[in-house]
Amino acid sequence: xxxxxxxxxxxxxxxxxxxxxxxxxxxxxxxxxxxxxxxxxxxxxxxxxxxxxxxxxxxxxxxxxxxxxxxxxxxxxxxxxxxxxxxxxxxxxxxxxxxxxxxxxxxxxxxxxxxxxxxxxxxxxxxxxxxxxxxxxxxxxxxxxxxxxxxxxxxxxxxxxxxxxxxxxxxxxxxxxxxxxxxxxxxxxxxxxxxxxxxxxxxxxxxxxxxxxxxxxxxxxxxxxxxxxxxxxxxxxxxxxxxxxxxxxxxxxxxxxxxxxxxxxxxxxxxxxxxxxxxxxxxxxxxxxxxxxxxxxxxxxxxxxxxxxxxxxxxxxxxxxxxxxxxxxxxxxxxxxxxxxxxxxxxxxxxxxxxxxxxxxxxxxxxxxxxxxxxxxxxxxxxxxxxxxxxxxxxxxxxxxxxxxxxxxxxxxxxxxxxxxxxxxxxx
Amino acid sequence: xxxxxxxxxxxxxxxxxxxxxxxxxxxxxxxxxxxxxxxxxxxxxxxxxxxxxxxxxxxxxxxxxxxxxxxxxxxxxxxxxxxxxxxxxxxxxxxxxxxxxxxxxxxxxxxxxxxxxxxxxxxxxxxxxxxxxxxxxxxxx
Numbered sequence: 001x002x003x004x005x006x007x008x009x010x011x012x013x014x015x016x017x018x019x020x021x022x023x024x025x026x027x028x029x030x031x032x033x034x035x036x037x038x039x040x041x042x043x044x045x046x047x048x049x050x051x052x053x054x055x056x057x058x059x060x061x062x063x064x065x066x067x068x069x070x071x072x073x074x075x076x077x078x079x080x081x082x083x084x085x086x087x088x089x090x091x092x093x094x095x096x097x098x099x100x101x102x103x104x105x106x107x108x109x110x111x112x113x114x115x116x117x118x119x120x121x122x123x124x125x126x127x128x129x130x131x132x133x134x135x136x137x138x139x140x141x142x143x144x145x146x147x148x149x150x151x152x153x154x155x156x157x158x159x160x161x162x163x164x165x166x167x168x169x170x171x172x173x174x175x176x177x178x179x180x181x182x183x184x185x186x187x188x189x190x191x192x193x194x195x196x197x198x199x200x201x202x203x204x205x206x207x208x209x210x211x212x213x214x215x216x217x218x219x220x221x222x223x224x225x226x227x228x229x230x231x232x233x234x235x236x237x238x239x240x241x242x243x244x245x246x247x248x249x250x251x252x253x254x255x256x257x258x259x260x261x262x263x264x265x266x267x268x269x270x271x272x273x274x275x276x277x278x279x280x281x282x283x284x285x286x287x288x289x290x291x292x293x294x295x296x297x298x299x300x301x302x303x304x305x306x307x308x309x310x311x312x313x314x315x316x317x318x319x320x321x322x323x324x325x326x327x328x329x330x331x332x333x334x335x336x337x338x339x340x341x342x343x344x345x346x347x348x349x350x351x352x353x354x355x356x357x358x359x360x361x362x363x364x365x366x367x368x369x370x371x372x373x374x375x376x377x378x379x380x381x382x383x384x385x386x387x388x389x390x391x392x393x394x395x396x397x398x399x400x401x402x403x404x405x406x407x408x409x410x411x412x413x414x415x416x417x418x419x420x421x422x423x424x425x426x427x428x
Numbered sequence: 429x430x431x432x433x434x435x436x437x438x439x440x441x442x443x444x445x446x447x448x449x450x451x452x453x454x455x456x457x458x459x460x461x462x463x464x465x466x467x468x469x470x471x472x473x474x475x476x477x478x479x480x481x482x483x484x485x486x487x488x489x490x491x492x493x494x495x496x497x498x499x500x501x502x503x504x505x506x507x508x509x510x511x512x513x514x515x516x517x518x519x520x521x522x523x524x525x526x527x528x529x530x531x532x533x534x535x536x537x538x539x540x541x542x543x544x545x546x547x548x549x550x551x552x553x554x555x556x557x558x559x560x561x562x563x564x565x566x567x568x569x
Binding site for chain 2: 280
């Protein structure tokens with residue numbers, strides 16, 4: 001199901017898009033342009049952080065996820081549940097009840113990603129103590145952040161801890177357990193991740209991110225919650241299905257992952273724009289005395305994911321109550337299940353102007369010159385996120401100076417030899 | 429040479445919170461040129477340290493950056509107090525920064541040593557009471 005040409009999971013619903021500038025201005029990799037009144041995503045630049053989904057007032061940004069019919073493709077179906085999921089329900093804070101209800105949606109078994117998280121934390125502690133990691137070591141858990149590093153911070157690729165995501169580790173362990181339990185062939189087992197975010201959907205479809213994924217499909221929190229809400233009231237017998245501890249479950253919220261590493265000097269940052277600021281500082285060598293960096297694209301961590309249904313602050317408080325009743329750590333995933341990743345992120349120089357340095361320099365000079373002549377308002381009316389971005393788009397051949405409404409007005413004045421009506425009516 | 433990019437910046441010495449903005453701008457610029465990541469990293473760190481020095485010791489100054497396909501040449505000029513003992517200043521941990529400055533996270537005595545590590549050529553021209561000019565080269569190839 002994955003391919004080399006898969007770029008991103010965030011998509012535009014053309015009919016809903018009004019061509020406003022909300023997403024344009026918020027995109028951290030300047031991956032959006034407005035063309036002919038509609039937003040367009042530049043596929044190479046999108047890192048699936050979901051900022052545009054969050055800010056679009058018209059709900060025109062969606063994430064491609066699977067629907068429940070994907071379950072029909074497999075003989076034995078396992079719901080792989082992200083810890084933030086347990087914070088999505090207004091009336092229940094019982095993990096066993098939520099997991100039991102999932103069985104009613106057609107899953108044969110459930111597996112908590114928090115168990116993978118707890119194992120990744122343990123492995124991280126081990127790697128930190130042998131002192132082989134480049135400091136500050138950056139967590140590999142958030143796929144939007146690792147992709148951000150791959151496109152904007154190539155110098156920091158060696159700082160990323162070479163571990164699988166908790167989702168991948170848990171999926172691998174779940175498949176092994178299921179093969180043992182059912183005697184089925186591994187390919188008959190469907191591992192479906194219940195996801196708070198779009199970046200996870202890409203992480204299983206793009207071979208450049210994870211070579212051999214164990215996750216077969218992704219269904220969003222929202223779609224699952226809708227279905228689950230109808231089931232949850234009718235459960236008569238709650239099965240004991242929850243095996244995760246609080247250290248793994250706390251990964252759902254900002255700071256939980258960093259705390260589980262027990263690193264003496266750790267920093268936790270959330271929200272993609274905050275992450276960028278911190279990565280800039282790391283790149284400039286300003287954080288060399290820090291051991292561990294947890295960096296999550298969504299505000300508040302995974303509970304703030306764009307595909308969640310509950311308010312992130314409310315979800316956070318629920319998760320923390322749920323964790324109080326849990327043991328810190330539970331039985332570890334068997335050490336024969338590999339913790340290390342199978343592929344390191346590869347530098348994708350998507351901001352580069354040209355392969356040839358000489359040409360790139362000529363283009364850069366032209367950009368400077370054009371940027372100087374633009375008004376510097378960064379209004380976004382031209383369809384580019386800033387005046388400088390417009391200058392770049394012009395030099396790249398994707399836009400023209402007349403896309404700037406101020407330059408267009410100047411041109412109109414020159415051609416007609418008169419000022420437009422409104423500028424003649426200036427107050428005295 | 430006509431195939432050279434020339435950038436000129438004034439560094440404000442009044443505002444600490446702005447220290448580092450010039451090197452950040454240049455770093456962004458170098459990324460669009462698609463220079464090797466290591467060249468960008470070294471340039472950003474060397475320039476950041478030098479820019480900070482300019483702000484904490486010399487009340488600001490001017491920075492000129494010239495980029496050719498072969499190298500990045502940075503000249504930082506200030507009208508500060510000058511460096512009395514350049515050799516000492518090049519030692520790790522040596523700093524003349526005040527306690528207040530250190531409280532802000534600067535003045536660890538790593539500025540000049542870091543600049544030296546990151547650049548391929550480094551020249552410091554300093555006159556007491558008149559100012560300091562620092563000349564840095566980072567080779568691209």
